[in-house]
Amino acid sequence: MKAAFESYLRQQTQLDEAGVRRVSSLAISRKLRRNEFLLREGEVCRHKTFIVNGLLRTYSVTPDGNEHILSFSPENTWTLEVESYDRQAPSRSHIDAIEPGEVLQWLKADFNGLLEEIPQLKILAEQMVSRSIHSSRQRIITTLSATPEQKYEDFVQTYPGLLPRLPLRMIAGYLGVSLKTLTRLRHAQMLR
Amino acid sequence: MKAAFESYLRQQTQLDEAGVRRVSSLAISRKLRRNEFLLREGEVCRHKTFIVNGLLRTYSVTPDGNEHILSFSPENTWTLEVESYDRQAPSRSHIDAIEPGEVLQWLKADFNGLLEEIPQLKILAEQMVSRSIHSSRQRIITTLSATPEQKYEDFVQTYPGLLPRLPLRMIAGYLGVSLKTLTRLRHAQMLR
DNA sequence: TTCAAATATGGTCAAATGACCATGTTTTTA
């Protein structure tokens, strides 16, 4: 089960075999069932998590009951609740499994140790931060300027593989659009 | 003129006097007139910029002519076009001055040198990245879930000092709401 | 396999929003 992660590491970094094993050795593996929570609102996010397989989502629920999705995390990506992880404060979001799957987790102290110890891992971590900033900015622009149809198109382009794995209402929750609006525009696209 | 920046540095870091001077010494100062561009779309962002005084904005213009504002940068904050700066690729946003002011700039190579040289500056830089991630996430949630009125309230709460310095249409461009909607809800608030 | 729950779609209606235009005011700049 750690094999998939190790080959990910070899692909993404210049780590030698010893480094790969070292990082891998501190990982705790965990299985998730469908709808199982990785982290609940109010809990403290104590781990960095790598998704080996499956599909997770990070979302928050407004008082009126709407679910607003911050991100989807498919296999070979990482997830955590940054604010909570950084400050070890209660999380304001939930993370749960849309599909059953397996993840690897590192305790914050362990991971920080690895960052000090292994410069190539630090480089990877910085790349991840940089990508995260870019995609947040991109998403803000899209959210501000695009019509629902453009947002949907953009989503389809950006995450083509995710589309068939997600119920439509979650895509709506990600785009900030009602389910009704989404089905409407899909219907309109059918007619073309 | 560099004095303001130096006292900012002393407040925000553990830098000793030599460190403060060293960072300050590599800065290039520049004055900006009202509406003057710091960076145009298509140009490469070659500097990190600290705003000594004045008020800048980062925004992009959609084909239909609407201006969507990514961020405001008042005195004692930093600004740059991250994507462009990181990859030295053409910027997709403009940065210009809403108010006349003065900024300090560091060439990327110089700043990276300082980061290597001065660990406390590295810490400050990482703090800035962390804050930037948090505020982006917060903004995404607000944009997704709040009504225009809530967005406006949120803006007033978060940036109380900025409000009187900004034309309303820019606040609209930041919130992703039409100017009309903004004046409407303000009118409604007056009546309460 | 069967039943229950979740899901996608559609209809109708009311409310929110934006586009367009005009006006009075304030701010800039020549």
Add this chain to the structure above:
DNA sequence: TAAAAACATGGTCATTTGACCATATTTGAA
């Protein structure tokens, strides 16, 4: 100081969007 530009507000109207409800279909769990 005077003219020009930018700005905030309001009116009207068409369009978009969401809320609510019903239904058919798909999916998941017992």
